[in-house]
Structures are given as structure tokens and as C-alpha cells.
Amino acid sequence: MDIAAVNVLSYEDFVDVFGNVVEKCPLIPAAVWSCRPFVSVKALEAAINEFIDALPESGKEGILRCHPDLAGRDLKSGTLTRESLEEQAEAGMDALSSLEAARMARLNEEYKKRFGFPFVICARMNEKAAILQQLSERCQNERIVERTRGIEETPRKCNHEAGKLGVWKCEIRSWRTLHLQSLPGLQR
Numbered sequence: 001m002d003i004a005a006v007n008v009l010s011y012e013d014f015v016d017v018f019g020n021v022v023e024k025c026p027l028i029p030a031a032v033w034s035c036r037p038f039v040s041v042k043a044l045e046a047a048i049n050e051f052i053d054a055l056p057e058s059g060k061e062g063i064l065r066c067h068p069d070l071a072g073r074d075l076k077s078g079t080l081t082r083e084s085l086e087e088q089a090e091a092g093m094d095a096l097s098s099l100e101a102a103r104m105a106r107l108n109e110e111y112k113k114r115f116g117f118p119f120v121i122c123a124r125m126n127e128k129a130a131i132l133q134q135l136s137e138r139c140q141n142e143r144i145v146e147r148t149r150g151i152e153e154t155p156r157k158c159n160h161e162a163g164k165l166g167v168w169k170c171e172i173r174s175w176r177t178l179h180l181q182s183l184p185g186l187q188r
């Protein structure tokens, strides 16, 4: 599948593939679908970022609030999305000691109380010690700094399986980077 195939997806199929490009925010790909045709995957990535950047601050905070806590209730009850589960597992969030888990829960609550949205970090790019340290440090920031930082950290991802549509994989390489890999021939 290449960008030409993406460009002919119905909006239903497009949302199937990219629906969780930003955690639990299918509105984003549903809106970005109208920007077709995309000249490349990079252009698709840019359209997603432009849509997010154009949101009012309340919309950006809404995106953050759709994120599950790290090592939080959804992880414990098995209700994370598949993508989030993979991300959190990669950072070792499913294997915290009881001391680490207690510290994470306390800091997550402190952060939410201070800012009114959850602490968001790209779990794929961090290990648990770094996450705990950043959570503790970022609790000291100003709200506007954290709103911007949380949005920058928000992982971009797509449906790995997307079975009926072929092979799409998404790897997060850096903040704000939707990095799609697919069958040879995908032009970025």
C-alpha cells in the first residue's frame, strides 16, 4: 500500500487505519481525511500536526485528557488500547515494583491536580526511571509549558494490523513524528 492507496480510502477505512493516530481521538483522522490527496506520508503527517496545532488551547487539553495515565487504572484493568498497552509495556510500566507504582500514582495525581490534565510522555522513547524523573520535574512547570510539552510528546501511531488494508506499521522515532513503514514502495 502506498500513499496513492491511502488517498482512495473511504473515510471509514481511513479511520480504521489511522483512528488511533492520537490516542482515543478519532476525530483527528476523520477531519484530516478531507485534506486528501496527500502527496506523501510526510504530507499526511503534516496535515495531522497542522490540525492539532490549529486547535484552541481547550482542544489541545482535550487531547491530553483522552490519554490514559501511565501505569494507571486502564493498565491495571486491562482496558488500554492495544497501541497504548504496547507503548506502556515498552517503557516497563507493566512491571513496576510496588514502590515505583506507588510513586507513579502519587505523582500522576499531583500532576493532574496542578494542571487539570494528565502527564503525557512518549513512553516508547523513555524508560521507567526517566519517566518517573520527568514526571517529578515537570510537576514544577507552568501550565502553559506543560500543555505545549504534552502535545509535543503525544505519540502518533496507526493501526499495525489494519488487516484488510495490507501491511502498515508505525514506529515512533521522535516527538511529533508519525513514522510509517510499509511495503516497499511507500514514498515518504
Ligand SMILES: NC(=O)NC1NC(=O)NC1=O
Binding pocket: 023, 067, 068, 069, 070, 084, 085, 087, 088, 118, 119, 120, 121, 122, 123, 124, 155
Ligand atoms: N499518559 C501518557 O503519557 N500515556 C501514554 N504515553 C504513551 O506513549 N502511551 C500512553 O498511553
